[in-house]
Amino acid sequence: MNSIINLQIYQMALAYVFIVILLFIVKFRGIAREKEILISTLRMTLQLILTGYILVYVLNNKNPLYTILIIIIMEIFAIHNIFKRVKVKLSNRIKKIIAISMILGTLSSILYFLLVVININPWYDPRYFIPIAGMLIGNSMTGISLGVSRLVDGMNSQKHLIESALMLGATPKMASKKIVNNAFDSAILPTINSMIGMGIVFLPGMMTGQILSGISPVTAIEYQIAIMLGILGSVSLTVILFVQLGYRTFFNDQSQLILDE
C-alpha cells in the first residue's frame, strides 16, 4: 500500500489561496461574510495546529493521566458548548442534569466501546482513546443540544396542557410524556439520518481519513460501522438520561409545575 503524500508548506499555502479567491468572490458579490470566513479559517488553523502538537506529545508519551485529562477537557468543553448553543434559558437544575447525562452517557459508551468491543491495550492507549472519545462526545453533544431545546420549549409552550393534565390527577411523567418523547426523537434524528445516507450520499470523515492514510477500505469500513453503532448508542443513552431526568426539573416534590418567577 502506498504511503500518503506528505503535504509541503507550499501545498498548504495553495489551500489557503483557494480561500483567498473565495474571499474576493464574496466581497465582489457584496455578501458581508468575509469577516466570519476569515475568523473561522484562522480559528480552525490555530486550534488544529495546537491539537496536533498536543496529540504528537501525548502519543509519544503514553500516560493514563494524559488520556484522562484530555477526556475531562473534552467533556467540559462539550458541556459548556451545549449551554452556549441552546437558545432557551436554562435553570441551574437542568444544567446539572445536562452535565450528569453527558458524563454518564458518553463515558459508559466510550468504555464499553474501547474496552469491550475494540479491546485496546493498554486501556488508555491515546491513539484509540482520544479520537473515538472525541467522536462519541461530539455527536452526543449535538444530540443533547437538540433534545434540550425541544424539551424546554415544549414545557414552556405547553404549560397549560401540562397543568390541565395534573389537575385531572396525572403524574408529572404522564403529563409530560408527549414532550419527552418528542425531545428524544428530535435529538436522535440527525444521527439516524446520517446513518441512512452513509456510504451513498457521503463518505464519513473517519473512514475517508483512514483510507487516505493507506488503510484498506475494508478495515476502514469495519471501523466506521463499529463507530456508527457506538455513536448511536452514546447519543441515545445520553439523550435518554437527559430527558428522563430533565423533565423532573419542571416539577417540585408536590407534583406541581415550577413557574419561573
Place this chain on the structure above:
Amino acid sequence: MFHLKEVKYKDILNIENLIIPEYKVTCIVGESGSGKTTLLKLLNKIISYDSGEIYYKNKPLSQIDSIAHRRNVVMLPQSPAIFNGSIKDNLLIGLKFAEKPIVSDNKLTEILEFINLNKKLNENAQKLSGGEKQRLALGRILLLNPEVFLLDEPSSALDDETEEIIIKKLVEYTKSNNKTLIMVTHSKKVAKDFGDNIIEVKKGKIIN
C-alpha cells in the same frame, strides 16, 4: 369538607377562615383578578399556600399526596384544555391520567348527551367551537367520578339557555350522587339559583 385557616398565597390571597361544606353546591363569585382561580388551584393542590393550613376532611393538605388528592378533587381549568385527537381521545385521556378503567363507547355517548354535545365520538376535537370545547372538558371530568368537582367558570362560553340547562343537570347529578360541587361563576343568576352557599372574593379576601 374544606377548612381554610389563615391561608396566604403570595399577595394574591389572604383568607382568615373559610369552610366549604360537603355534598353542597358552593358558588364563588367576585370581580376579575380577585383571586377566584387561585383559590380553586389551592384546593386542587396544583399550587401550595405559603402559610396557614387547608384541611380536607380534617386532614392538612400538606400531608396528603398531591396526585391522590387531585384524583379525588378534580379541577376544570378556566380555559379548557383540548388535546390533539378525537372527541373520544379527549374524553378517555382523563381516565388514563387518573389511572381509572376505560369505559365503553355507550358510556361516552351518554356523556356527550349529558353535556348537550351533538357530535360523533371520532370527530376532531380541535375543530370544536369554544363553547363546545368547554363542554367537552366538562364531560371529561364527569367521567372521572371524583368526590369533589372544582369548576372554574364552566359555562363562561355558553349562551344563557345552554348555561341554564347544563348547570341544572350538573347540580342534579352532584346532589343525587352525593358529590360536592365548588364552582366559580360570573353569573349572579347561576349563583343565586343553584348555590347552596355563596362565597364572594374581593381583592384576595373573603367577604360575606
